[in-house]
Amino acid sequence: MISQELNDSLTHVGAGTDAGEVLRRYWQPAALVDELDQGRPVVPVRLLGEDLVLFRDSAGELGLIGRRCPHRGVDLCYGRLEDNGLRCPFHGWHFNRTGQCVEQPGEPEGSRMHEQITTPAYPVVEKNGIIWAYMGPGTPPDFPNFDCFRAPTTHVFAFKGLWECNWLQALEVGIDPAHASFLHRFLQDEDPADSYGKQFRDKAANTDIPMTRLLREYPRPDIEVEDTDYGLKLTALRHLDDGRTHVRVTNQIFPEAICIPMSREMTITQWHVPIDDENCYWYSMFTSFDKPVDKDLMRQQRLKEHELPSYAPRKNARNNYGYDASEQATETYTGMGLDINVHDQWAVESMGAIQDRTAEHLGKTDVGIIRNRRRLRAAIAAVQEGRDADLPMRGDVTAIVGPVSNDALADNGDLEQATCESDAARRNACPWDAQI
Numbered sequence: 001m002i003s004q005e006l007n008d009s010l011t012h013v014g015a016g017t018d019a020g021e022v023l024r025r026y027w028q029p030a031a032l033v034d035e036l037d038q039g040r041p042v043v044p045v046r047l048l049g050e051d052l053v054l055f056r057d058s059a060g061e062l063g064l065i066g067r068r069c070p071h072r073g074v075d076l077c078y079g080r081l082e083d084n085g086l087r088c089p090f091h092g093w094h095f096n097r098t099g100q101c102v103e104q105p106g107e108p109e110g111s112r113m114h115e116q117i118t119t120p121a122y123p124v125v126e127k128n129g130i131i132w133a134y135m136g137p138g139t140p141p142d143f144p145n146f147d148c149f150r151a152p153t154t155h156v157f158a159f160k161g162l163w164e165c166n167w168l169q170a171l172e173v174g175i176d177p178a179h180a181s182f183l184h185r186f187l188q189d190e191d192p193a194d195s196y197g198k199q200f201r202d203k204a205a206n207t208d209i210p211m212t213r214l215l216r217e218y219p220r221p222d223i224e225v226e227d228t229d230y231g232l233k234l235t236a237l238r239h240l241d242d243g244r245t246h247v248r249v250t251n252q253i254f255p256e257a258i259c260i261p262m263s264r265e266m267t268i269t270q271w272h273v274p275i276d277d278e279n280c281y282w283y284s285m286f287t288s289f290d291k292p293v294d295k296d297l298m299r300q301q302r303l304k305e306h307e308l309p310s311y312a313p314r315k316n317a318r319n320n321y322g323y324d325a326s327e328q329a330t331e332t333y334t335g336m337g338l339d340i341n342v343h344d345q346w347a348v349e350s351m352g353a354i355q356d357r358t359a360e361h362l363g364k365t366d367v368g369i370i371r372n373r374r375r376l377r378a379a380i381a382a383v384q385e386g387r388d389a390d391l392p393m394r395g396d397v398t399a400i401v402g403p404v405s406n407d408a409l410a411d412n413g414d415l416e417q418a419t420c421e422s423d424a425a426r427r428n429a430c431p432w433d434a435q436i
Contacts, residue, residue: 001357001358001359001360001361002357002358002373003358004358006357006377007354007355007356007357007358009377009380010168010373010376010377010380011166011167011168011277011354011355012277013048013049013167013274013276013277014048014049014276014277015048015049015050018380018383018384019168019255019376019380020048020049020274021136021380021383021384022255022376022379022380022383022391023048023255023256023274024048024135024136024137025136025137025141025383025388025391025394026134026136026141026255026256026393027125027132027133027134027140027141027143028047028048028132028133028134028135028271028273029130029131029132029133029160029271029273029281029283030045030047030052030054030064030124030131030132030133031043031045031054031130031131032129032130032131032158032159032160032283033126033129033130033131033158034129034158035054035309036054036056036131040081041055041056041081042054042055042077042079042081042086043055043077044067044077045064045067045133046275046276047133047135047273047274047275048135048274048276049274049275049276049277050066050120050135051066051067051068052064052065052066052067052120052122052133053065053066053067053076053077053079053086054124054131055079055081055086055097056081057081057084057085057086057096057097058081058082058083058084059084061097062097062124062125062126062131063085063086063096063097063098063099063121063124064097064121064122064123064124064133065086065095065097065099065119065120065121065122066099066119066120066121068119069088069090069093069119070093070101070117070118070119071088071090071091071093071117072090072091074088074089074090076088076095076119079095082094083103084096085097085102091104091105091106092104092105092106093114093117095119097121098121099118099119099120099121100117100118100121101114101115101117101118101119102114104117122134122135123140127143127149128148128149128151128153128156128158128285129153129156129157129158129285130158130283130285138388141393141394141397142396142397142398143397144230144393144397144398144400144401145397145398145399145400145401146253146259146269146400146401146402146403147267147269147287147289147401147402147434148259148267148269148285148287150401150432150433150434151287151288151432151434152432154292154293155287155288155289155292155293155431155432156285156286156287156288156293157285157286157293157295157298157299158283158284158285158286159283159284159286159298159299159302160281160282160283160284160311161281161282161302161305161306161311161312161313161341161345162275162279162280162281162306162310162311162312162313163279163280163281163282163313163345163348163349164278164279164316164317164349164353165278165279165280165348165349165351165352165353165354165355166274166277166278166280166353166354166355167256167272167273167274167280168272168355169348169351169354169355170272170280170282170348171252171256171257171258171272171372172348172369172372173344173347173348174250174252174258174260174270174272174344175232175234175250175252175258175368175369175372176365176366176368176369177221177223177234177236177248177250177365177368178219178220178221178223178236178365179347180215181215181216181218181219181220181221182219182333183333183334183340183343183344183347184212184215184333184340184343185212185215185216185332185333186212186216186331186332186333186338188330188331211407214238214246218238218239218240218246221236221237221238221248221365222236222237222239223235223236223237223364223365223367223368224237225367225368225371227371227375228251228403229392229393229400230251230253230254230392230393230400230403231251231252231253231254231257231372231375231392232251232252232254232368232371232372232375233249233251233403233404234249234250234251234252234368235247235248235249235415235419236248236250237415243411244409244410244411245409245410245413245415245418246407246408246409246410247407247408247409247410247415247418247419248261248406248407249261249404249405249406249407249408249419250405251402251403251404251405252368252372253269253403254375254379254391254392254393255376255379255392256271256272256273256274257269257270257271257272258270258272259402259403259405260405261405261406261407262286264406264407264426265288265289265290265291266286266287266288266289266290266293267286267287267289267405267406268284268285268286268287269284269285269287270282270283270284270285271283277353277354278353278354279353281311282341286298289426289427289429289430289434290429290430290431291431305339305341305342313341313342313345315336315337315339315342315345316345316349317349317350321334321336321337321342321345321346322336322337322342323335323336324336334346375392379391379392401436402436404419404420404423404436406419406422406423406426407422408421408422408423409422
């Protein structure tokens with residue numbers, strides 16, 4: 001259990017809040033590039049409790065500025081894209097991508113009032129299907145040399161989905177290796193040959209054992225957590241009956257992302273991005289170490305589960321997440337279908353908009369959650385004391401690579417060697433430069 005005061009400190013994200021000020025010192029996913037792929041590329045963005053509008057000007061440059069016109073507060077999402085900026089339809093005030101008002105055509109001839117008018121604006125960059133925003137002070141940090149950023153665009157697919165809950169509980173489900181043996185338990189094993197684009201449908205490491213069966217039959221992993229320069233490395237060990245050990249390495253990337261194996265071919269790097277205190281988006285980058293990603297198939301798979309333009313899941317609390325009692329009896333542990341995103345969504349949303357951590361009871365398998373909360377508290381203290389340089393990934397990050405995220409099988413007791421050999425084999429065969 002923690003106090004209500006501490007729970008608020010870790011979860012609230014508005015400007016000036018404890019966690020919000022930490023998050024603002026990192027690049028945040030603001031939108032998918034796909035969202036701008038329309039006839040009039042102007043997209044509403046709500047990020048860290050702020051209402052913004054994203055647009056691409058006539059020079060092809062991106063801008064992210066305040067959504068409310070500073071004149072009378074109308075919605076700039078309905079602005080006109082013209083003259084290399086965004087013009088408010090109400091009185092014609094015109095803003096460039098830096099948020100500067102450059103024209104007020106209704107004001108008296110010769111007026112220079114526009115020079116004093118600005119709206120919030122944030123730097124934005126485009127990387128492998130996602131548009132990123134920096135909302136903090138000073139110079140934005142560099143991006144680390146993660147696989148999802150190094151890989152060519154042909155080998156990365158990006159998507160997002162809405163969860164109606166606080167960002168921290170969304171993140172914490174991803175740093176909880178034990179939950180997969182229950183929440184994602186399949187009572188029947190699919191043919192792994194039909195697994196493309198689906199997590200936990202591959203075979204475990206270099207075995208013929210489906211991952212679904214391994215998770216089901218070995219529900220008590222030993223979990224080891226290590227501090228790293230990017231966050232936390234989590235290793236889940238499942239000791240098989242034949243003396244071998246299955247080693248699954250996942251990662252927490254500070255402050256709000258995870259990197260996990262999707263299959264032997266792909267990893268998922270997923271950010272849990274606060275819309276506000278009570279809602280978030282997950283942004284996933286699926287990175288292939290083998291063939292180019294079949295983006296059409298993966299998009300089709302996910303659009304079956306999500307509605308556009310909100311990216312809201314079709315299964316949600318209003319339709320009981322598609323719960324089916326007969327399915328729960330014979331096919332899945334939850335009775336909520338085969339998409340594990342729905343399972344996670346139910347888990348984190350059912351906690352409430354912001355989980356009441358004053359009433360929780362953490363166990364030994366929650367070691368990753370405990371360590372991450374400590375690291376977040378340390379980051380909050382660093383920001384409050386003006387020690388931004390002490391935050392993870394705020395200095396020279398070019399040497400931060402990977403992170404290694406895979407599953408392996410150790411048959412001689414050397415768990416680290418098994419992980420390294422499995423990762424090296426995948427990287428050595430990779431068509432793009434994945435060496436670390």
